[in-house]
Amino acid sequence: MAAVSRYQRKKHGMGFGNVSERRSAPPQVGVSVVILALGPGDAGNSGASPDAARSQLWMPLVKRVRQPFMGCWALPGGHLRADRSLEQSAFEALESTTALHPRYLEQLYTFGDPDRSHGGLPMVSIVYWALVEQSEATAFEDGDNVRWFPEDDLPRLAFDHRTIIEYALERLRSKIEYSDVATRLLGPTFTLRQLHDVYEAIAGQSIDLANFRRKMLASGDLEDTGMKRREGRQRPAAVYRYVPEESVNPATRAVFERPGFHTSDRTGMAAEHRRNTTHDDALAPLIPSAQR
Amino acid sequence: MAAVSRYQRKKHGMGFGNVSERRSAPPQVGVSVVILALGPGDAGNSGASPDAARSQLWMPLVKRVRQPFMGCWALPGGHLRADRSLEQSAFEALESTTALHPRYLEQLYTFGDPDRSHGGLPMVSIVYWALVEQSEATAFEDGDNVRWFPEDDLPRLAFDHRTIIEYALERLRSKIEYSDVATRLLGPTFTLRQLHDVYEAIAGQSIDLANFRRKMLASGDLEDTGMKRREGRQRPAAVYRYVPEESVNPATRAVFERPGFHTSDRTGMAAEHRRNTTHDDALAPLIPSAQR
DNA sequence: GCAAAAGTGTTTTGGCTACACCCATGG
DNA sequence: CCATGGGTGTAGCCAAAACACTTTTGC
Incomplete structure (x- = not known):
């Protein structure tokens, strides 16, 4: 992490012309998405290793075809269109680059420090994170410019995308403790063992199965x-x-809700994206989900 | 909430010219801040009501002097400058409108749905929330265009600022449970009763003082x-x-940290704003604090 | 000494952990 | 009948809740 930071500063000082001119320009606004799915681990795989190797989180990245960071891998993204909601823009960025259908989509953070741009125009990135179910991820065919990588073996990433991914993973890890996000990595139905494996994959540690099932059922x-x-x-x-x-x-319920963040009437999301959308989780700003 | 939503849609359809033209324009980016402080309750006030009326959260709002929503109250804000970090921009927006010095500053959420603009240009708002200590808030003199309001008696607000404020309050309520934000509403030192009163004010309910003190000390x-x-x-x-x-x-510590969110080297915050900044809380992206 | 707040002790409860155990199924 | 995973029982521990209690101060 520190290395990336140092690299950024170095590059900045390397004599791109007219830096001050570009710095005072109005910021460009982009939307990026961290997409996460369960990798093809042992779960649901009959010919897997007998050692119960834990499943892992994978994510699709796109290869950059221009400077800066040409050849590096980066988060899928696109520009923000003024006639779309932020979620819609995130959805479109996700769909146009990967053709995936997220079962969960939530705003992560907005990044906008001037030194992110690396000599380009000042750039504000509104970042979302998404979960897609395992079946869709394993069906995905890697291409030249889009490829899936496991959480613990990421390639060299453009900009501060490494940091962003770490943050998304942290958010997921904390969110499984009080919401249903874990289920979004599976299909609409699942066994307790499947759910248990998702929790272990996200937490990165073993969880007692007996206690896990009791806790889940008790909820x-x-x-x-x-x-x-x-x-x-x-x-x-x-x-x-x-x-x-x-x-x-x-x-009572109102206390736990965030008005305006998860009722479809206020999302501004287009009808074709809203199909099958559920709003069952007070903590989920917007949840495009597959059939339920 | 629903009423606001309906109002928005109605206004949209009311024949402002060239709506589609404006909608495809690049979005404007603004920064707003929800500023919270403890009101002049009984705490620290010798002549207070004997009934131990609970303190409350107050926030400063600014009166709009132009359309849309002229005359309504709104969150302090400003435009995003491309050569400033987001936090710095939030800090400046806060300081230029209210001259307050926050002891806590954190990004809240980015709002950008097209229907927020109410006939104006499409608008993306990057919203921060801030805490200032009680002494500074009570010393503040209300002006014609800046006034403090208690949490439970807000005036008619511009745009979707009502929703934003609710969200900020919710974030604060959840965050007192696992971080030190509560102390930011007091001075650098405090008694356990003062801290207890802050928790009660934020939670809006009574908390057993004996257990509270044990829990705090045990932490x-x-x-x-x-x-x-x-x-x-x-x-x-x-x-x-x-x-x-x-x-x-x-x-071990690295697990709980968010790299890039709270080391001063990466915030891009100017030195004069960084003075006395502490980074003690892994959950606090950036903490401009007064003397410690 | 009395009121009011500071500060401590004690019992009970409920949730979580660890781990032993029984059950169902295919080979 | 045995290996494997599905599913249940249970004892112990610890944190939080409830509330009774003692101490220190000003008047």
Whole structure:
């Protein structure tokens, strides 16, 4: 991290002409997205390593085809269009570069320090993070300019994108503790073991399965679908669906809500993107989800 | 909230000329700040009501002098300058409109839906929130265009600023549970009762004082200054200072840090603003603080 | 001594951890 | 009948809640 920072400063001093001129120009506004999915780990894979190697988070990156940082990998992104909401812009940036359909989309942070630009125009990046389900990620074919990388083996990244990714991962790690984001990395239904593996992948450490299942069931947000599913060759496991707690009292519920951040009427998101959108989580500003 | 939303849409359709033209223009970028301080409650006030009426959060707002929303109150703000960091811009917006010195400053959220503009140019607002200490807030003289309002009695607000304020309050409420933000509403030293009152003011409910003091002391982040202070006419209380937990192991600490968000070298904040800045809280992106 | 706030002790509870254990299924 | 994963039981620990209690001060 420190190395990146030093590199930035060095480059700045390297005599690009008219720096002060560019610095006073109005800032450009871009939208970038950190897209995360569960990699093809052992989960759901019959021929996996017997050692129960933990699944990992993967993310798609795009190769830069121009300066600065030509040849480096970068977060998918695009420009902000004035007639689109920020979420919509993020959605479009995500879709046009990767053709993926996120099951979760949330604003992460806005970066805008002048030294991000590296001799280019001053740049403000509104960054979102997204989760796509495992099946979609594993079906994805890498191309020349878009490729998936595992969380712990990222290539050389453009700008401060390394920092941004770290931040997104941290946000995910903290958010699994009090929301349903983990389920967004799986399909609409899942076994408790699958969910458990997601938590382990995100947390990066082992979690007692027995206690995990009790805690999850005690939360009251999981509903037994009545179906059974077999991962390996053993006893089939019960299949659950995430169902948020009923809000008994609207007044009570209001305390936990963020007005204006997750009701579809105020998102400004176009209808074709809003299809199948759920708003079950008070902590999720906007959640484009697949079928439920 | 719903009413505001409806109003917005109505206004949009009301025949301002060339709406589509304006909508495709590049977005303007502004910076706004939600500034919060403890109001002149009973704490530190000898002639207060005997009923122990809880202190409250207050915030300064500025009156708009032009359309849209002329005459309404709004969050202090300014334009984003390309040669300043976002935090610096927020700091300047805050200082130029209110002349206050925040002890805490953190990015809140970026708002940018097209329907925020109300017929004006498409507008992206990068919103920060700030805490100033009580003494500075009570010393502030209201003017014609800048006035303090209590959290629960806000005037008619411009744009979606009502929503933004609610969100800032929610962030504060959740953040007192795992960081030292509460202390930023007081001076550098304080008694446990003062701190307790801050927590009650923010949470909006009573908190058992005996348990509160134990919990705070057990956290290990409070240091007894050895001094005593008397609020009323009774027994003097011990005065504490906030001292963050020592990071024994740098590797362990790294897990809790957000690289790039709270080391002064990367903030880009000008030196004169960085004076007396502390970086004790891994959760605080940047903390301009008064003397410590 | 009395009121009021500072500060301490004590019991109970509920959630979480660790880990032992039984059950269902395919081979 | 055994290996493997699904699923349950349970004892111990610890943090927080509730509230009774002692201490220090000004008047």
